[in-house]
Structure formats: C-alpha cells, structure tokens
Amino acid sequence: MNKKFVFAFLIAFNLSACASLRSVSLTSIPADRKKQVEARASRIIIFGLNFDNDYVERLVDDLKYQCPSGKVAGVLTKDEVIDYFLMIVHKRQVTAKGFCVDQDKT
C-alpha cells in the first residue's frame, strides 16, 4: 500500500508542471473590444538546449491571419516558462492576446 502511494506521489510530482512568468507587455487598449484574437507559440526544451528563438516570430502572422481586414490593438504579450519532470524538461511559451478592431474604428 505504502509503495503504491509513494509511486503515485512520485508520478504526480513529476508530471505536474510549475509555471513562472518571465515578462509581460501591453499596448494601448481600444474602445471596441468585441472580437478577441489570440496566438500562442511554444517550444519544449530538454537539458536547456535551445538553438534558436524563431518560434516566436510566427505570432504576428497568426494574429494577422485572425484579423484580416482590421487592426490588432491592446496586445498583451506574456512570456512564461513551464517546468516539467524535475526541471530537466521545460516548455517556453509565448502568448499574445489582442482585440481585432475594424479599420474605421481605429
């Protein structure tokens, strides 16, 4: 019984993730906040080996795709680290949220 409990505890401990916030930025928020758009880019990093940060660059294209004829304003950019498995594996995640505003209302 005790062994099973310890095993389950270890599994739960290792699979659970701790998130920490690295940076946040926010641009001017528009009056028209009806349509929200969101894009997310992430990368799993093992043993801290990361060779480039190019995954971040597609966020703008994702936001543009969701708002094809307007302006994305009030952009909140959140950069966070999520630690897995004794911090040997972690995920770097950048989230960008904003409001799609019609061309005339900008």
Added chain:
Amino acid sequence: MNSTQKIYSKFLLSISIFVLPSCAQLHHVAISDIDARKNESSRPIEIKVSELGIDFKEASSAAKLLTNKRTQQQIDTVQEIISLFQMGPTTGNRVFTEGYAYKVPLLLQEKCPGGRVTGITSIRETRKYPVLSGEIVKIKAFCIGK
C-alpha cells in the same frame, strides 16, 4: 579523481564545447499593435543589434585552471569587487557599453523611411558561447508605405 571520472569529465567537456556554442536564451518578447489590413506596399523588415557579453564567473573559473594558488585568490578578490558594483536585475551577461540598443529606432527609420512601422516584435536574447556571449536585440516588423 580516478580514471573513470577523468573520462567522464573529458566526455562532458567535449560535448559542451560542441553543443553550448549554439545555445540561444530568450529573455523578453513584446509585440506591438498590428495593422493587419491588406496592403501591397507592406514589406517585412528586420533589425539586429548586438554586443559582446562576458560571463565573469566562467572567465575566472577558466583563469583559475591556468594559474597558481596565489593568483587564484587574487582572481577571487577581483571577482568579488566587480560583483559589488553589479547590482539590480539584468538579462544576459555583462557588456562594456549598454548603449547598443539605443540605435534601434534610428535603424528602423533607415529601413522604413517615410513609412509606417507596424507589427513590431521585439526580442531580447542571448547567444551563449563558453565565457563569451552575444547579447542581442532583434526587431521584426512590417513597413507600410515607401
């Protein structure tokens, strides 16, 4: 240190020499407002400014391997004195001139003269090498107009 430990340390050292030079560390990302209207005159622009950074801890560790005990103590003293003047939050390693990022707006103006810059992605990152590093500020954006 026995022979097995020596082999392991040499193995780790050789791996780190090949792997560490290409490590990229992300410090900060920010995205500005994006003008997503379809515009034929919109074109992507990119700017990168960088400065040489030095990891004083790694530098002193490397220097200690090549020097005698007295010099090692002097290196420790110098490192402690330097650390007294290095306070506050930082990203990446120390650089000799902190003004390298100030020219980013000017470079943006040069890349997009008379046009409007939108969809700015600002990335602050470090390229890590043994002892040294490249402290980088990268800007990706779209220029609408000329």
